[in-house]
Amino acid sequence: MSHTFSDTAHTETPPARVRDLMTPAPLAISPETSVQAASRLMQEQRLRHLPVCEDGRLVGLLNECDLRLVLPSPATSLAAHEVHYVLERLTVAEIMTRFPVTIGPDHTVTEAASRMLSHHVQALPVTENRRLVGILTRTHLLYAFVRSQAAQPLAACDRTGLAR
16 A cells, blocks of 8 residues: 555644633723732632723733732831731732733744743733733643643653753
């Protein structure tokens, strides 16, 4: 039996897209949200990044680092009610990252990883026409990497577990 080229041609898997990995329609807050409320929400939902939207449009990104910079040290001399008073009046708009680096849902995962590396960010809000449609985090990329490595044949790795 003879094989034609089309019978034996290797079909390449298309590159993964941001939309394949992102969390769609992520939880978002408004710029007027108090830092206290945002911090509580992030702790309850176990989030490290929280998009900030106004009228459905992305205006910023709040992350754990932004919060750490304004939350008092455990060694503070402020009383608990004073800390609460300050954090209830401080808004997310005052501490968020404005104009965060974003990506579109149809970009490749490789493009997203490159953008995260070059801009030193841990998350990319995913937007279409400035409207938030998802969020892609470093955790999403790590899961994709682990899945891709699981698909590699064992012979492709040397004894250290690194690809040759």
